Amino acid sequence: DVKVTQSSRYLVKRTGEKVFLECVQDMDHENMFWYRQDPGLGLRLIYFSYDVKMKEKGDIPEGYSVSREKKERFSLILESASTNQTSMYLCASSVGRAGTYEQYFGPGTRLTVT
Amino acid sequence: GENVEQHPSTLSVQEGDSAVIKCTYSDSASNYFPWYKQELGKRPQLIIDIRSNVGEKKDQRIAVTLNKTAKHFSLHITETQPEDSAVYFCAASFSGSARQLTFGSGTQLTVLP
Numbered sequence: 001d002v003k004v005t006q007s008s009r010y011l012v013k014r015t016g017e018k019v020f021l022e023c024v025q026d027m028d029h030e031n032m033f034w035y036r037q038d039p040g041l042g043l044r045l046i047y048f049s050y051d052v053k054m055k056e057k058g059d060i061p062e063g064y065s066v067s068r069e070k071k072e073r074f075s076l077i078l079e080s081a082s083t084n085q086t087s088m089y090l091c092a093s094s095v096g097r098a099g100t101y102e103q104y105f106g107p108g109t110r111l112t113v114t
Numbered sequence: 115g116e117n118v119e120q121h122p123s124t125l126s127v128q129e130g131d132s133a134v135i136k137c138t139y140s141d142s143a144s145n146y147f148p149w150y151k152q153e154l155g156k157r158p159q160l161i162i163d164i165r166s167n168v169g170e171k172k173d174q175r176i177a178v179t180l181n182k183t184a185k186h187f188s189l190h191i192t193e194t195q196p197e198d199s200a201v202y203f204c205a206a207s208f209s210g211s212a213r214q215l216t217f218g219s220g221t222q223l224t225v226l227p
Contacts, residue, residue: 031212040123042203042219043158050212058214059115090157094213101146101213105157 003027004106006091012112019078021109023091030096032074033103034058034066037088049074050096081113116141118206120218127194128226135221137204138186144206146213147180147187152201152220161202162189194225 007022023032031050035043035058045058047066055066063085067075074093078085088110092103117140127133139147148163164171164178164187171178175194180187191198201222205215 033212033214035217040219042120043215043217045214045216048212048214056211056214059216096212101148101163101207102160103148103215105159107157 004091004093004104006089006106006109008109009107010110010112012114013078013081014114015082017078017081017113019081019111019113021076021078021089021091021111023074023076023093023106024072025074025093025104026072027093027095027104028071029093029104030071031094031103032068033092033094034064034074034076035090035092036060037090037108043090046076081111083113085111086113087111116144116206116208116216118204118216118218120204120221122221123219124222124224126224126226129194129196131194133191133194133198133223133225135189135202135204135223136186137188137206137218138184139206139216140185141206141208142182142185143208145209146207147178148205148207148215149176149178149189150203150205150217152203154200158203191223194223196225196227199223199225 033048034046049068091106145166150158152158204218
């Protein structure tokens, strides 16, 4: 059974703080993704990674960076948190082999920036 | 890049009736179209998907149809039940480095008893 976990369910930070969100998957998946979920906007891709140390920008990378030093762990970093980054953040992973595209999601981190 | 539009944003049906959710995509290179269901307070989960070489796929009460020419695809749920109440997301993907998805904005489906 695939398990994707995220470091926090709820997080409250102040404007200007550096924020780290961590995601860990235990199924040796190649691909990992970070999304933010906002009402009426669906899931928007921030960054993704298809291998250790490899990363690519998604649709809304501004204000974010990522790190993937180990295959099972993918971190999202908010260098200087702003109130417009208040959102639900979802991590996901997928196998990476041709023909198996399902993404498995973590429980989400609800981040509030005040 | 890819753009996926999803309609309607909310949908209420009586238990036992059918529900249809429609999506359109912009990139003709997209060739994989999954649907995810997110129950309240839970994580999204894949419920069905379709590849571009298939026009229709069924799994019990749910089915997905794809019209490549018109660049739209739809989710059909028959004999709806209260447990079908959730937010449904369509998505589209091409053969990118990680099969990354572009999601629609979601449809809140409510099945009324």
